[in-house]
Amino acid sequence: MRWFEALQAVLGDSHLWQPGDVAGRVGAAVSPLGLRTTIWLIDYEQVALRALPEPGRDTPEPLPISGSLAGRVFTRVSPLRGDGFRWWVPMVNGTDRIGVMEFEAEDDQDADFVSKCELLAGLIGHLITTATPRGDHLDLVRRSQPMSTASELLWRMLPPLTVSCPRAVISAVLQPCYEVGGDGFDYALDGDTAYVAILDAVGKGVTAGVACAVALAAIRAARRAGGGLAEQARAADEALIEHFAELRFVTAVLAELRLDTGRIRYLNAGHPAPLLLRSGRLVRELDAGRRLPLGLADPRAQPGEEALEPDDRLLLYTDGVTEARTPEGEFFGVDRLVNLVERSAATRLPAPETLRRLSHAVLDHQGGPPDDDATLLLVQWSAQAALDTVPTTKADDD
Amino acid sequence: MMTDHFLTATTEAVTDEVTVLIAVGEIDRDSTRVLAESVREHTGRWIVADLTGVTFCDSSGLNYLVQLHHQLAGRGGSLAVAGARDFVLRTLRVASLDRLFPLHTTVDEAVTALSAC
Numbered sequence: 001m002r003w004f005e006a007l008q009a010v011l012g013d014s015h016l017w018q019p020g021d022v023a024g025r026v027g028a029a030v031s032p033l034g035l036r037t038t039i040w041l042i043d044y045e046q047v048a049l050r051a052l053p054e055p056g057r058d059t060p061e062p063l064p065i066s067g068s069l070a071g072r073v074f075t076r077v078s079p080l081r082g083d084g085f086r087w088w089v090p091m092v093n094g095t096d097r098i099g100v101m102e103f104e105a106e107d108d109q110d111a112d113f114v115s116k117c118e119l120l121a122g123l124i125g126h127l128i129t130t131a132t133p134r135g136d137h138l139d140l141v142r143r144s145q146p147m148s149t150a151s152e153l154l155w156r157m158l159p160p161l162t163v164s165c166p167r168a169v170i171s172a173v174l175q176p177c178y179e180v181g182g183d184g185f186d187y188a189l190d191g192d193t194a195y196v197a198i199l200d201a202v203g204k205g206v207t208a209g210v211a212c213a214v215a216l217a218a219i220r221a222a223r224r225a226g227g228g229l230a231e232q233a234r235a236a237d238e239a240l241i242e243h244f245a246e247l248r249f250v251t252a253v254l255a256e257l258r259l260d261t262g263r264i265r266y267l268n269a270g271h272p273a274p275l276l277l278r279s280g281r282l283v284r285e286l287d288a289g290r291r292l293p294l295g296l297a298d299p300r301a302q303p304g305e306e307a308l309e310p311d312d313r314l315l316l317y318t319d320g321v322t323e324a325r326t327p328e329g330e331f332f333g334v335d336r337l338v339n340l341v342e343r344s345a346a347t348r349l350p351a352p353e354t355l356r357r358l359s360h361a362v363l364d365h366q367g368g369p370p371d372d373d374a375t376l377l378l379v380q381w382s383a384q385a386a387l388d389t390v391p392t393t394k395a396d397d398d
Numbered sequence: 399m400m401t402d403h404f405l406t407a408t409t410e411a412v413t414d415e416v417t418v419l420i421a422v423g424e425i426d427r428d429s430t431r432v433l434a435e436s437v438r439e440h441t442g443r444w445i446v447a448d449l450t451g452v453t454f455c456d457s458s459g460l461n462y463l464v465q466l467h468h469q470l471a472g473r474g475g476s477l478a479v480a481g482a483r484d485f486v487l488r489t490l491r492v493a494s495l496d497r498l499f500p501l502h503t504t505v506d507e508a509v510t511a512l513s514a515c
Contacts, residue, residue: 202457203427247465251457251493270493290494296464298497319457319492372456 003116006030007123014127019137023052026124034106039091039124040070041099043142044177046356049074049100050141065356070100075353077391079114089117091125095169095389096160097352098125118391143178150181150209157213158184162352164386165189167259170196171351171389172377173359175320176370182208182250183318183373184216188223194257195223197232198377199294200271200318201250214239215250215294229254229267229303233294240295249295253316255379262308262381267301269294272322275338276306277313280345282338286314311382315341320374324362332365350388351378400436405429407436415442415475416512418505422451425459433462443475446508450481460493467499476500480508 009029017025023039030037040049040063048062049070065071073080073088074097080088085105091098101121105113132138147155154174162171172185182201187194197219201211215236222235232254240248253274255266266274266286270293273285288304308314317337324332340361344354355376362374380386400407405423412418417440421433437445445466449455467477480502482490490501502508 200457202461247461247468249457249461249464268494270495272492290497292494292497296498298494319489 002033003119006033007120010120010123010127014131017127017131017134019131019135020053022124022128022131022138023054027054030103030120036104038102038104039099039128040102041128041138041142042074042097043144044147045144045175046173047360048144052138052141070102073100075349075356077350077389079118079391081114085109087114087117089114089121090391091121091128092391093125093129093160094162095164095352095386095391096162098128122391145178148179148181148205150204150206151178153206153209153213154180154184157216159187162389163187163189164389165194165259166386167381167383168194168257169351169380169382169385169389170194170377171355172198172375173352173355174373174375175359175363176373179369180373181205182212183320183375184212185316185375185377186216186220189259192258192260194259194379195255196257196316196377196379197252197254198271198316198318198375199250199252200320200373200375202248202293204372207248211240211244211248211250211295214243215252219252219254229256229265230301233267233269233291233301234297234299236294237297241297244295247295249293251293251318255314255316257308257314257379257381259381262310262312264306264308264314265289265303266306267291267303269298272317272319272334275315275317275334275341276308277315277341277345278309279311280342282342283312308381311380311384313341313345313385314379314381316377316379318373318375320370320372321358321362321376323372324366324370324374326365327367332362336361336365348388351380351385352389354378400432402429402432405432407432409436409440411440411442412446412509413442416444416446416509417442418446418448418480418509420448420451424454425452425462426454426456427458430458430462433466437466443470443473444478444512445470445475446478446480446502446505446512448480448505449486450483450505452482452486453484455486455489457493460489460495464495464498478502478508478512480505 039052053059077090087103184199186197201208218235218239219232222232251271252269273287276283291298291301410418477499
């Protein structure tokens with residue numbers, strides 16, 4: 001009953017939470033259980049977990065994802081026991097990774113203790129998501145540096161980085177996260193159809209961000225009005241032509257995947273071709289469905305088609321990924337990207353973790369501030385891949 | 399000749415209607431103005447952009463080429479690209495801009511094709 005009361009206290013309290021209250025209020029709710037909690041949020045760059053400050057307690061230093069137990073819990077979305085009477089439990093919103101919750105008990109606990117912690121962390125993950133827009137505090141905890149105007153605009157446009165349903169996972173990652181300008185993505189998982197879109201607006205900064213936002217909003221409006229791929233692209237063309245005095249184009253891939261049959265239809269508006277991977281290997285680039293970039297009408301364009309097989313992966317990326325250059329001018333390139341994705345297949349990592357590692361490989365390759373936005377979006381038509389994104393105790397197989 | 403740190407542009411009139419724009423270097427957001435300035439005086443209907451000496455072109459560069467094409471199309475003409483290779487050719491093809499204006503191997507080929515218009 002005491003756990004039930006703790007959950008009740010958290011939920012009942014949460015309606016009036018201010019963002020800065022979260023850590024203290026959760027701490028107060030679980031202290032009758034003899035527990036001390038620390039809530040860790042993932043930073044925007046997905047490099048470290050940052051603790052929510054709690055009144056009367058020193059805020060611990062950030063924990064790096066790579067090399068820490070907490071990081072391992074985050075990457076695998078699976079709880080682990082730490083030293084002493086300490087447990088680390090993943091915290092998600094749906095399947096979007098928010099961070100990790102640390103539980104410190106006074107003595108040893110019974111076998112189902114972890115599942116109770118998971119229940120609480122599950123609730124907190126959702127409550128943090130709803131409390132974040134109430135103020136700046138929770139969002140600021142996730143930042144290691146200020147964000148540009150273009151980035152503020154763009155992040156508010158985007159859906160959560162990861163979404164799953166029983167038959168598929170869609171996950172995305174954007175860099176440089178504090179200065180991202182013209183890249184964007186979207187998805188919708190309704191019924192038997194998964195819509196995905198990846199966009200890259202020409203230029204940089206706020207102007208590129210606005211072009212991306214306009215194209216994205218036009219695509220959504222057309223889709224929600226029942227329009228298919230061609231209508232969505234046409235709506236983006238019209239919106240970009242109408243709202244910009246000068247030509248401003250946005251390259252994009254718009255795709256719809258039938259979740260029951262695996263049939264995929266896509267339009268490629270001047271964008272790098274999506275990569276189809278099967279059994280861990282690149283099968284081919286999806287190089288059909290070509291049309292001019294969004295913003296340049298191209299009524300002759302016909303969608304390309306492809307049949308996915310169960311467990312196939314589809315990787316979409318913007319040119320900032322392959323055109324990332326070392327200081328000596330060496331491109332990251334498609335071959336390196338394919339090689340890394342192929343290698344990742346063997347590790348059975350959750351989709352968002354595969355992308356986190358890929359995006360950091362791109363940043364490492366550049367060895368400095370990126371010249372361009374680099375976005376990756378992965379679609380896995382796989383019931384197993386969907387389960388791998390759900391926070392549960394799973395076999396630790398490596 | 400127009401130039402900046404990364405890009406040099408020169409023009410050669412073939413006829414009153416056709417000018418060849420020769421670009422050498424890297425075309426990006428900061429250097430497209432070099433191209434714009436070098437063709438400002440051109441009033442003909444066709445421009446052949448010779449990109450043989452261009453090693454890099456970003457999306458702003460592509461955006462400029464499309465703008466230039468639109469200007470020329472407004473006069474009943476068009477842009478033609480010649481000599482693009484490696485990275486630049488791939489960039490133009492990925493952006494599907496070959497659906498908007500022709501990509502030729504050489505300037506001569508581009509001029510010959512325009513003469514047939």
